[in-house]
Amino acid sequence: MPTHEVFNQPPALTGYDVADDAAMLSALRREGAGWAEGAVRELGRLAGSAQAQEQGRQANENPPKLRTHDRFGNRVDEVEFHPAWHELMTVAVRHGLHAAPWRDSRPGAHVARAAGFYVWGAADAGHCCPISMTYAIVPALRQAPGLAERFEPLLAAPEYDFGLRPPETKRGLLAGMSMTEKQGGSDVRANTTQAIASGDGSYLLTGHKWFTSAPMGDLFMVLAQAPGGLSCFLLPRVRPDGTLNSMRLQRLKDKLGNRSNASAEVEYDEALAWLVGEEGRGVRTIIEMVNVTRLDCVLGTATGMRAGVTMAAHHAAHRTAFGRKLADQPLMASVLADLAIESEATTMAAFRLAGATDRAVRGDEREAAFRRLALAATKYWACKRAPAHAAEALECLGGNGYVEESGMPRLYREAPLASIWEGSGNVAALDALRALMRQPESAEAFFAELDQAAGADTRLDQAVIRLRKELSDPSEARARHLAEAMALALQGALLVRYGDPAVADAFAASRLAGDGGSSAWGRAFGTLPAGTDTAAIVRRATPAVLA
């Protein structure tokens, strides 16, 4: 005899289309990649399938293992992954979420890739790290045209070919980035790794790196001190003659989240590398890579927010408490709507930046200038919002959200990472300030973007006036405030021009109105002003479960 009936639990959230996301789809079309909608929807259905979710779970519950030596005592420096990791990587590479858009001349190719990255990341965030670094290495590598000619076709090839072999013998390559050392990550000029010219045009690198993720990649962009100063190098994991390059994996990090992915401490002992760009211009060279991974930090954050609010809205649509569905309880509706507003605003900014990237790559200097400032500010603010967003989404599931198998703990542990990577919060905010002060064309392009929304909403107009006033006396100590205000103004401008009217109105009422009165937005999610059309907003975040 059963002891009890299970009821008032939601159906599993599987078999849905992650790409069924109105804010993302309209941004995809607006930014010039409407042609990719069919492929994005296909990938969205795959990401929402029970199979992909299971692969994400398995890859995280069976984290990678380091094997430094073989049974005979020879160094092998290999990392072993669960088969689910390889499945996830295969899908990502087959769908061109890595370097493929660099070899695709269609306008919007980078936006199409951004949409794929956004939806597929819902299956697992960890494997997106090597995918992102492989995407990002190309603009930096192009500063060494000979190396780009050799490796770019393989970096862009839609083939996931795992294993340590000479790069040119593989069907497809993956890349990584090796900058951070024990004594400093943000301040890379403090790097101590030495590069010595070997006489044949190559260099030998000796030193250590404190964080190098995805160490089973084939090529790494490494910073090291050459005679001419800090320089950027391309380091192959296996030398062209087939011998293992001396990139020794010391340990894998035991990380808070991002557990499917491996992040290693490495030592280089006269490791072969090739110079990229000029000696002494390492930071300037590698920044081309960092800027692209920053875009993925924003996209990945948008993915996490969308996943969180989708899971929360799904739960609340099916769970009853005190005689009503949770979604129909006015206070829960306010929490869910607030989470959905944050998620849509982040998605819209992320896609505007993906569009700017696409146009900048094709030579649009104004878009490049816009992106310079808007990306730094948005990277700061979107990533800063992620942990609070994940915590609140988790709480919508009550105790179930605190339990591993709900998927919420994984989302929550992942949430702070994008803010640390590629310029931690303060560094990103200071970078926005630097762009503002030193690159007037960036500030001009940024404000021209805001001006296009002028007159549409008085709360936005007032926020832009306050922002301009603050800019007249900028200071380092206020850089976070400034970056936040810039990011909010951009999100507001995009929403009033292109967003859903209920979302745009609630965003302006909560994030931009500076009245501070009793109807004002509070500091936690779920404090939207009375009169907000929460039901309409929550509907946009509630997934349709197919079967």
Ligand SMILES: Cc1cc2nc3c(=O)[nH]c(=O)nc-3n(C[C@H](O)[C@H](O)[C@H](O)COP(=O)(O)OP(=O)(O)OC[C@H]3O[C@@H](n4cnc5c(N)ncnc54)[C@H](O)[C@@H]3O)c2cc1C
């Ligand atoms: C999971 C994971 C994977 C990673 N993978 C890689 C990788 O593949 N390759 C790689 O090179 N690195 C990698 N990193 C390292 C990461 O990029 C660095 O941790 C990050 O850049 C910060 O550097 P740091 O840890 O040395 O901290 P620090 O530079 O010491 O910074 C500490 C704090 O001080 C703040 N700060 C720094 N400068 C200033 C300033 N001027 N004013 C005010 N505040 C300041 C920072 O914002 C931060 O909050 C990874 C990190 C993690 C967590």
